[in-house]
Amino acid sequence: MxxxxxxxxxxxxxxxxxxxxxxxxxxxxxxxxxxxxxxxxxxxxxxxxxxxxxxxxxxxxxxxxxxxxxxxxxxxxxxxxxxxxxxxNMSFQIDKKSGKKFLILVARGFSEVGHLRNVCWLDIKSRVETKILSPKTKYGAYSIYSMTGKRGDATNAYLNPRMWSLKSNEEVLLFNRLVGRLPVQREDMWLELEIGEFYNGSQVYDHGEVEMCLKEVQVLNDMSGLVVHGIELRPREELKxxxxxxxxxxxxxxxxxxx
Structure with a gap:
């Protein structure tokens, strides 16, 4: 039937x-x-x-x-x-697979200018209210940027600030080779680097803010050529x-x- x-x-x-x-x-x-x-x-x-x-x-x-x-x-x-x-200062759309909210915090909303020219101190901060995001959802945070023109000296990026003192340089380099820890070129030609993840709980009880920070305040070499597009917050795919x-x-x- x-x-x-x-x-x-x-x-x-x-x-x-x-x-x-x-x-x-x-x-x-x-x-x-x-x-x-x-x-x-x-x-x-x-x-x-x-x-x-x-x-x-x-x-x-x-x-x-x-x-x-x-x-x-x-x-x-x-x-x-x-x-x-x-x-x-935010770009909003919907994740096609899940219907969750998908945000990009664009550079105009940062506390620092998004295009760096011959500076030695990087400290970019941005924050978002959790009520804007989808509740009960795990989000990944990604730095979206590109490199252009004259560049300063390249140094390793340490995602865990304690890795430098706890691990040798060789071990840290191996850690940075893990999938998801190196920049990936996107279809729109920007570079993407995962900087962390967080869980946004129930909007009724867990109202607050999430702050994200990109900084280099220890190795004070000249830095230039970095163009920051924004920080992307996108829901992690969950198998259902x-x-x-x-x-x-x-x-x-x-x-x-x-x-």
């Missing part, structure tokens, strides 16, 4: 909304009933992050966004970052199992397992 002929479309959409945006798109390929349910506005409303209305209402093109369906709005915010904050309710429906449909 094809259970999609007996279950209302709203019921199927409600079940799918208990998974993730990525799984919802995959499920829409299973049958016409799932495809139809996959366009449900209430379902995509649940995938949009908390507080998204307030964020887009402050954006100059918000009137155009209001006219979009919830599904189209979701993917619009995935692919089209918008500037938010008092000085437009499909809801047991969906698995049961797949068995009843005779569709087998979703790969």
């Amino acid at each position: 094809d259970i999609t002929k007996t279950l209302p479309e709203e019921c199927i959409a409600n079940i799918i909304s208990g998974t993730s945006p990525r799984e919802a798109c995959r499920l829409s390929l299973v049958s016409r009933a799932f495809e139809s349910a996959g366009t449900s506005s209430p379902m995509w409303e649940r995938f949009l992050p908390p507080g998204y209305q307030e964020i887009i209402s402050s954006f100059s093109s918000s009137s155009k966004n209001i006219m979009l369906t919830k599904k189209n709005l979701y993917f619009h915010l995935c692919n089209n970052p918008i500037l938010i904050g008092n000085r437009n 199992l499909i809801s047991k309710r969906l698995v049961s429906i797949f068995h009843l449909l005779g569709k087998g397992h979703l790969l």
